[in-house]
Amino acid sequence: MANSKYEYVKSFETEDEVMYPNLIVLRIDGRNFARFSEANEFEKPNDERALNLMNCCATSVLEKYPDIILAYGFSDEYSFIFKKETKFYQRRASKILSLIVSFFTSLYVAKWREFFPREEIRFTPSFKSRIICCPSVEVLQAYLAWRQRECHSKNQYNTCFWMLVKSGKSEIEAHDILKGTQKQEKNEILFQQFSINYKNLPSMYRQGSCILKTEVDENVKIPDNESPVKRLRKMVKIVHSENIASRSFWNDYSYLCKELGCFEQNVNNIKHEYLKLFQSENKLLPFTWIVIRIDGSHFHRFSDVQGFEKPNDELALKLMNASAVAVLEEFNDIVFAYGVSDEYSFILKKNTELYQRRASEIVSAVVSFFSSTYVIKWKEFFPKKELKYPPNFDGRAVCYPSYEIIRDYLAWRQVDCHINNQYNTCFWMLVKSGKSTREAQSLLKGTQAQEKNQMLSQLFGIDYNTLPVIFRNGSSVFWDKVISLSSSGQEMMVTDNGVVAKSHKKVVVEHPNIIEDDFWGAHPLILEVMAMQTKEGDLRFLLQHEDKQLGKEYIMNFSLDSRISVASPLPNMSLTYYVNALSHHVCGGVSTLSFLTMKLTITTTPAFHPDLTGRAPWS
Template sequence: MANSKYEYVKSYEVEDEVFLPNFIVVQINGRGFKRFSQVHEFEKPNDEVALNLMNSCAICVTEEFPDVVFLYGFSDEYSFVFKKTSKFYQRRASKVESIIVSFFTSVYVMKWREFFPHKELRYSPSFHAQVISCASIEVLQSYLLWRQTNCHTNNLHNTCLWELIKCGKTESEALELLRGTSKEEKNDLLFGNFEINYQKLNPMFRQGSCILKTEVIDIVKHRENGSPVRRLRKKSSIVHSKNIAGKCFWNNHTGLLKELGSFTNDIGKVEPDYVRSFQFKKILMPSTWIVIRIDGCHFHRFSDVHEFVKPNDKQALNLMNACAVAVVKEFPDIVFSYGVSDEYSFVLKKDSHFYQRQASEIVSAIVSLFTSVYITKWKDFFHKKELKYPPYFDGRAVCYPSVEILRDYLAWRQVDCHINNQYNTCFWELVKSGKSKSEAQNFLKGTQTGDKEKLLKQFGIDYHKLPAMFRQGSSIFWDKEDITMMHENEKPGGNSLKRVFVEHCNIIEPSFWAAHPTILYRVPVAGPVCSTISSAKVETTCRSFVPTSMTSSLWSPVLTYPTLARLVLALHVLAKLWKGVWTSKIRASLMMTRLKCGFVLGCAAYPSSDVVLETHREEELTG
C-alpha cells in the first residue's frame, strides 16, 4: 500500500479470525435459486444435470484449495470442511468465505455450457456464504447430521409436492394437502398414489453428495525405457451415504481421521438451533457507512496468463467497471463505488438494513455477483481471448462512522491509485527500454513523484495527459439526468431520470461531492422548515448546514453549501440570485434561457460558489 495521510482509516478494519482449535466450515447456497431454476427450466423436483454441475464445481474447489478435505452438498447448497490445522488465509472468516464463494461462482458460470449445452445462461447466478465455527468434532458431527436431515426432509416433501402438481393440483392445493403430514404418510402417498418407492430413488436426491479425498497411485510419466513412474497422490471422489454423520461411515475413511479426527458415538437427532449458535455471525455496527472492498486474488498471474496490456489494460478496467455497474444496479443500498486495477469498493448508505447488516451475507452476495458478471461479460470485452481458468476475488466489510472518515477512505484509495499507477507506468517503460524487472525496481527505489514525472518525459510521456481512468480510477454512482423538452407556444417541461454514471475524476477534492450532494447526504424536506425560511433572504456559505425541525436550532453542521442551496429550491423551486455563481446543466440550458436575468431554477442547476438567494419573487416573472 502507498503511504499517505489517509492511511489511518485502516485502523477501522476489524479482525475476524476463527481461532484454533475450532473447525472451519463454509456453507454456500444459491441466491434466489428458486427463480433461477424456474427461468432456466430445471426439472422438478430434482434436476440431475444441475446437481452434477454443483458437484463438479465442488470438486474444483478441493483441487484448488487443498485445505478443504470434506464436502457435502444437496440442491443449491454445499458445505466445505477445512482440515483442523488449516491456516488458510490465516483463518480470517471474511477472506475464507468470500474466496470460496467467489471461486465456486466462477467455476459454475464457466462450466454451465459443459452441462447445459443447449441452454443459454440468461442472467448471472450468485451465491451466499457463511462460516460455521465448529468448536469440537462433536459439533461438526451434529452440523453434518443437520444438513443431511434437511436434505432428506426437503427432498421427500418436494417429491410429493411435484407429483401432486403433475396429477393436476395447484401448488397451493398440494401444499395444503401436505401440511402437517409425517414422513411415513408422505412415503405412503408416493407409493399408494404414484407407485414410487422413495427408497429406490436416486441416492443423490435422497442423501446428497459427499466429496472426499482418497490416496491413489497414479502414473505421472514414463522413463526412457518405457517403464511408468508412479506417485501417490490425493484424488477427489463423490460418494453417497445414508448417514454421513455416522461413526461407521466416518471412521472408515483414514483421510478424515487424519485431518479432522474420529466420531466416538452415533447421534440420533440434533437441534438446529444448537448448530446455528456456532454460525460466525458479525452484525455490522448500526448508523455507520458500510464499505465492501473486493480484490482480485493472484491477479498478477491472471493478467500475465491472459496477456493484459501493461501497465494498464483499458478493456480489463472497463470489464471491472461493467461488473461494478451491475452490482450497483442489483443492490439499491449501494450509493457509491470506486475502483482501480483489480479492486473495487462499494459504499452502502448509512441507514442500510441490507441483509440485516450481516457481514457474511453482504460480502458474499456482492463478491459472488461481481465474479459471476466478470465471467459472463468476459467475451464482451475480450472477443478473441479465451478465459483460461476461473478468476476469483476476496472481500471484506469495514464500517466508517462519519462522512469525513468515509471520504478519507475513498481519498486513500485514490491516492493509492495515483502512486501505484505512476510507479507502474515508469516501471514498464523501463522494462520496454531494455532493463530487466529487477533493474527497473532498483532504478525506481527511493524516487519521488517529481522524479518519476521527469523520467516519463524522457520517454515522451506527460503523465497528466494519460487517460483519467488510469490516473484517477473509476467512480460509479446514481444521479439524476435532466431531460428538457421544449415545444412551440408551450412552457418548458422538465423530467429527471435516475441512472448510473461512470466517471473518472478527482474525488479527493470537495468539488466532486459539492456537485453531487445527494450521493452521501440525505436532506429531509419538512413543512416547518419551509415556513421558517421561505420569506427571507437565505445566504449559504462554505460552512456546512442542514435544516432541522423548529423545535431545535435552525441549522446544524452536516452538509456542504450546494446541498443547502439545493434544499432552498427543493422547498421553493424558483429563487432570485443576488450574489454568487449558479451553474446550469447543459441539458437544462434551454429551460434556463426562458427565465429572466437573475433567477435560478433548482431542478436545472447547482451553485458553484457561495451564493445569496431570495425566494417568493415569482411576481417579477409574471408582472
C-alpha cells in the same frame, strides 16, 4: 501499498480470525435460486444437470485448495470443511468465505456450457456464504447429520409437491395437502398416487453428494532392475451415502480421521437451534457507512495468463467497471463505488438493513455477484480471447462512522491509484525499452513523483497528466439523474415508475477527483446527508426523502430550531430520519466541533400540494 496521510483509515479494520482449535466449515447457499431455477427452466423437483454442475464446481474447489478435506451438498447449497490444522489465510473468516464463494461462483458460470450446452444462462447466479465454527469433531458430526436430514426432508416434500402439481393440483392445493404430513404419509402419497417408491429415487436426490479427499497408493517410476516404490497420492472422489455422519462411513475413509478426527459414536437427536449457535453472525455497527472492498486474488498471474496490456489494459478496467455497475443495479443500498486496477470499494448507506447488516452475507453476496458478472461479461469486452481459467476475488467489510472519515477512505484509495499507476507506468515503459524487471525496479527505487514525471517525459516523451483519466483517477460509479433529450435537443418527458418526469436515475461511471470537494459539492446526496455549519448555535442540513408511494423525491433544507411542516399529496404521513451532523460549540473562547446523530420525525400536512419535480417548502 502506497503511504499517504489518509492511511489512518486502516485502523478501522477489524480482525475476524477463527480461533484454533475450532474446525472451520464454510457453507454456501444459492441467492435467489428459486428465481434463477425458474428463469433457466430447471426440471422439478430435481434437475440432474444442475446438481452435477454444483458437484463439478465443488470438486474443483477441493482440487484447488489442499486445506479443504470434505464437502457436502444438495440442491443449491454446499458445505466445505477445512482440515483442523489449517492456516488458510491466517484463518480470517472474511477472506475464507469471500474467496471460496467467489471461486465457486466463477466456476458455476464458466462451466455452465458443459452441462447446459444449448441454453444461455439467464439471470446472473450468485451465492451467499457463512462460517460455522465447530469446537469439536462431535459438533461437526452433528452439523453433517443435520444437513443430510435437511436434504432428505426437503427432497421428500418437494418430490410430493411437484408430483401433485404435475397431476393437476394448484401450488396452493399441493401445499394444503402436504401441510402437517409426516415422512410415512408422504411416502404413501408417492406410492399410492404416483407408483413411486421413494427409496428407489436416485441417491443423489435423497442423500445429497459428499466429495472427499482420500489417499491411494501410487507406484513411482524408477530405473530398471530396482524394486518399485509406492507413495500416497491424494484423490478427490464423489460418494453418495445414506449417513455421512456415521462412524462406519467415517472409518471407511481414514484420511478424514487423520485430518478432522474420528467419530466416537453415532448421533441421533439433532437440534438445529443448538447448531445455529456456532454460526458466525458478526453484525456490523448501526448507523455507520459500510465499505465492502474486494480485491482480485492472484491477479498478477491472471493478467499474465490472459495477456493483459501493461501497465493498464483499458478493456480489463472497463470490464471491472461494468461488473461494478451491475452490483449497484442489483443492490439498491449501495450508493457509491470506487475502483482501480483489480479492486473495488462499495459503500452502503448508513441506515442499510441489508441482510440485517450481517457481514458474512453482505460480503459474500457482493463478491459472488461481482464474480459472476465478470465471467458473464467477459465475451463483451474480450470477444476473441478465451477465459483461460475462472478468476476470483476476496472481500472484507469495514465500518466508518462519519462523513469525514468515509471521504478520507476514498481519498486514500485514489491517492494509492495515482502513486501505483505512476510507478507502474514508469516501470513498464522501462521494461518495454529493454530493461530487465530488476533493473527497472532499481532505477525507480526511492524516486519521487516529480522524478518519475521527468523520467517519462525525457526518456519516453510522455506527459503523465495527459494519460487517460481512467488510469490516473480510477473509476467512480454511482446513481445520478440523467436528462433525456429528444433528437432536436429539447428535454423529453420520460416515464419513471409510472410518474412523468424530466429526468431518470441511472448508474454512471465517471473518473473525477474525489479527494477535493468539487465532486461532492456537485453530488451532495450521494452520501445521504450533508451537514453545513452556518453560524454559532445554528445547524442547517440538506436532506433527501424518496417518497416510495409517489416515486418522487423531496429535498428539504431546515435548521434545528425550525418547526418543520412538509407539504405532501399524502397528508399525515410520518417520516423518520436519522440525521448525522457536525455540532459547533464555543466554551471559554474555545471552539469545538463534535459529531452527533439525531432522530428526526416529520409529519406531512395537506395544506399545500407542490409540483412533484420541485422542492418541498419548509418553515
